[in-house]
Amino acid sequence: MSTGWLEGYVALVTGGGTGIGRAVAERFVAEGASVAVVGRQRHVLDTMISEQAQPERWLAIEADVRDTDAMQAAVETTVDRFGKLDTLVPNAGVWDFHRQFTKLSGKEIGDAFDELFAINVKGYLLAVEAAWRDLVRNNGSIVMTLSNASFYVNGGGVVYTAAKHACLGLMRELAYELAPHVRVNAVAPGGMNTDLRGPESIGLSDRSIATSFAKRDPQQGMPIPLHHSSVDPRDFTGPYVLLASREQSGTITGETISADGGIGVRGFDSPAGGDHLLGLVTC
Numbered sequence: 174m175s176t177g178w179l180e181g182y183v184a185l186v187t188g189g190g191t192g193i194g195r196a197v198a199e200r201f202v203a204e205g206a207s208v209a210v211v212g213r214q215r216h217v218l219d220t221m222i223s224e225q226a227q228p229e230r231w232l233a234i235e236a237d238v239r240d241t242d243a244m245q246a247a248v249e250t251t252v253d254r255f256g257k258l259d260t261l262v263p264n265a266g267v268w269d270f271h272r273q274f275t276k277l278s279g280k281e282i283g284d285a286f287d288e289l290f291a292i293n294v295k296g297y298l299l300a301v302e303a304a305w306r307d308l309v310r311n312n313g314s315i316v317m318t319l320s321n322a323s324f325y326v327n328g329g330g331v332v333y334t335a336a337k338h339a340c341l342g343l344m345r346e347l348a349y350e351l352a353p354h355v356r357v358n359a360v361a362p363g364g365m366n367t368d369l370r371g372p373e374s375i376g377l378s379d380r381s382i383a384t385s386f387a388k389r390d391p392q393q394g395m396p397i398p399l400h401h402s403s404v405d406p407r408d409f410t411g412p413y414v415l416l417a418s419r420e421q422s423g424t425i426t427g428e429t430i431s432a433d434g435g436i437g438v439r440g441f442d443s444p445a446g447g448d449h450l451l452g453l454v455t456c
Contacts, residue, residue: 178418180205183255185248187238187300188265190217193318193362193406197262200410201417202230209251211236211244211265238265238296244303258307260417263297264318272330275450285332293336294343301347309354316416317344319361321433327446328364341429348427356426358416362409363402363433398435 184201188194189210198208202225209232212218218233225231232254236243252258267289277285297317308315322328323337341359348357403409412430416422431437 175203175205176414177205178414178421179260182206182259182417183208183251183257184260184262184417185209185211185251185258185300185304186262186264187211187296188318189262190214190221190233193409194262194264195221196406197264197318197410197413198231199225200407200414201260202227204414206230206260206417207255208232209234209247209254211238211247213237238263238300239291241299241302244299248303248307252307257311258304259311259313261300261304261308261313261315262318262413262417263300263315265296266293266318269330269333271327272332273446274331275447275453277330282332286335289332290336290339293333294339297340297343305351305355309351312354312419314356314358314417314419315344315347315351316413317357317359319344319359319429321361321363321431321436323359323361323429324431325436344429345427352426356416356419356422358422358425358427359429360409360412360416361429361431361433362406363397363436364404396439397433398438400434402434 179201182201182205184198184206186194186198186201186208189198189208190212194210194212198210201208207230210218210221211234213235215233215235218235222228222231222233232251234247234250236247238244248258269285269289272285274282301315304315307313317340319340320328320333320337322334323341326334328334329337344357344359351357409432412432416425416430
C-alpha cells in the first residue's frame with residue numbers, strides 16, 4: 174500500500190530496468206516520486222516504462238555503471254528533466270551463482286573478480302561520485318542494495334561475497350564522509366526471483382537466477398526462520414521507501430536493513446563447506 178512518503182522526490186536507480194531495481198523504481202513512483210532508471214539495454218528500459226500508468230514521471234537512461242562519463246551524464250540528464258535529485262539507489266549488479274573458489278582456475282578468478290567488482294563495487298562508487306553534489310544541495314540520501322552476502326557466507330561464491338562485503342564498507346565510509354548533508358544507508362535483501370545474471374567473463378551472462386527459483390518447490394518453503402518469506406522483489410521495497418524519506422528516517426545513516434527472512438538467527442546447517450575437498454587432492 175502506498176503511503177505518499179516520497180511525494181515530490183526525484184530518484185535515480187541504477188539497474189532499474191529489471192528485478193529489485195525495477196520494483197524499487199515502481200514503488201517510488203507509487204509513493205509520489207519521479208524516477209530515472211539506468212540500464213545497459215535501452216529497449217528493456219523503454220518496454221518497462223511503456224507499461225507504466227504515469228510515463229511522464231519516468232526517465233530511461235542507457236548507461237554502463239562502469240563508465241564515469243556515462244554516470245555523470247545520467248545525473249545531469251535526470252536533473253535537467255526533473256529539476257533536482259533527492260535519492261540515489263546504487264543497485265546494478267551481477268551474481269556468481271555460488272561458483273566456489275576451488276572450482277575456478279586462477280585466470281577465471283582474476284577475470285571474474287575484475288568484472289564483478291567493476292560492476293558491483295566500482296559501479297556503486299562511480300554513481301555516488303556523479304551524484305553527491307546534487308544530493309548535498311538537497312539534503313538527499315543514498316540507499317544501496319546490499320545482500321545477505323554482505324554479512325554471511327554462502328550467499329554467493331567467494332568473489333560475490335567479497336564484493337558485497339566491500340559494498341558494506343563502502344556504505345559506512347560514505348555515510349561518514351557525506352554527513353551531515355547526505356544520509357547513506359542500505360537494504361540487504363535475501364534471495365528473490367529476478368532475472369539477475371552472472372559474469373560474462375566466466376560464461377554466466379546467459380544464466381538467470383529466475384531459472385533456479387522456477388525449479389524450487391514452493392511447498393518446501395525457504396531454509397530460513399521466515400520460511401514462508403516472499404521471493405517477489407516487490408515485497409522487498411518497503412525498507413527502500415523508509416530510508417529514502419527524510420521525514421521518516423532523517424536521523425538514520427550508516428545503517429543496513431536486512432530483509433532476508435531472518436538469516437541472522439538461523440540455526441546451524443552444516444559445520445563445514447569443504448568436507449569433500451580431501452578426496453579431490455588425495456592421490
